[in-house]
Amino acid sequence: MEINTILTPVLAEKLVVLKDNIKRFPKVSIAFSGGVDSTLLLQVAVSVLGDAVLPITVNGAMLPKSEFAEAQALAKAIGAIPLVLEADVFALENFVKNPTDRCYHCKKFIFTQIKDAALANGYEVILDGSNLDDMKDYRPGIKALGELGVFSPLKESGLTKQDIRDLSAYYGLPTATKPAMACLATRIPTNTPITPAALAAIEAGEDFLKSLGLSQYRLRLLGDTAKIECDPDDFTTIIDNRLALIDTLKNLGIKSITLDLAGYNCGNMNG
Template sequence: MKINTTLSPGLSEKLVALKENIKRFAKVSIAFSGGVDSTLLLQVAVDVLGENVLPITVNGAMLPGSEFAEAQELAKTIGAVPLVIDADVFSLENFVKNPADRCYHCKKFIFTQIKDTARANGYEVILDGSNLDDMKDYRPGIKALGELGVFSPLKESGLTKQDIRELSAYYGLPTATKPAMACLATRIPTNTPITPAALTAIEAGEDFLKSLGLSQYRLRLLGETAKIECEPGDFTAIIENRLTLIATLKNLGIKTITLDLAGYNCGNMNG
């Protein structure tokens, strides 16, 4: 990757700490989604450990198909070939029922498969891309990572989301400006059952929003109503393309499409 920016002394120190935290291990497996965090983690791990890095990508209904495809290509450009495992999240009762701690059960389910797959391939250490900012939000899944012994070197090195974006730019990674992503199930209110049809509608709607080049967006599903959240500066793009968006979603069973004038708000479905 082409390095195209300079770093502040403070961020340089954090990068050194990150490399040292990774260097503690002879070989590592990384839960790799192709998002901002795991992409930087993979890049630095490959720099430090070379071929002794195994990225594992989980393919399941909670991840948009376009994100899965991008993750595969991105890993190859970094110099690693992901091992792909399929996760049937709809076989998990506490995913479908969508309780307040759904993320805990889902993370435990998915990372157990990641851990088993890594061990089967000779890797005992599992890394994930949790960062320092994740500690400030409602993230029940972090408990599952601790129970499974997953190590989070970005967090341990004191890296915030902004730090990670700046380091991504430093390494020339295309994810430096990529909108934050999250499991599609987070678009559905707690205790509302999650169905394949609901995730399909959310994915289709967000793929369309992505095609408009929005800086940040979510499509929240409230029964038969879709609520779009985006930055106020992107409202015009939504309005100008509303007819296509309406047709796309109505073909998937959504009756009402709304735009939240408050704009995008991370964690709107938490709790």
């Protein structure tokens, strides 16, 4: 990846701190999803530690297939080959039941597998891409990371989400402008059971929205009703393609499709 932008003095200093935080360890494993945060973390770690970095990607129904494929390509471009673990999240009762602390149970389940795989391959240090802004949102999964001893160097280095996007642009990473992503289960209201069919419908619907070139979007599933959230600037695109969208979703068993006039809002299903 080429470096193609100039850093501000403040951001340059944060990058120095980030590199120093990673240099504390002779080798590290990284929970790598291919999202904005973990991609920057992998890039910087490889620049500091070279091949002493093992990215670990957990693949399962909660991760869109397109995201998994993009993650593999990104890691290869950075110069690292991920270890891929398959996770059956439907074997986890507290994932299926979808309680308010589902994310805690799911993170504990997934990161336990990551930790076991890292240790089995000789990596005692596990890093993740949590950042400073994550502390402002409702994220019960962060508790699980602490319990398992996962280190979050982006957060510890004082990096916000915007800092991470700016550094990603500095390194020439395609994720610099990538829309925020989250587990597909976040599209389902708390205490509504999560099923394979529900996640498949959400994934297919969001793949269609992605194909339209939307800047940011979510397809929330409320029973047999799909609620689309997107930037208000993209409302016209939704309306122009509504017939194809209706066909796509109704073929998946969705009976009603709505457009949220309030637009996209991160965390709408929290609590």
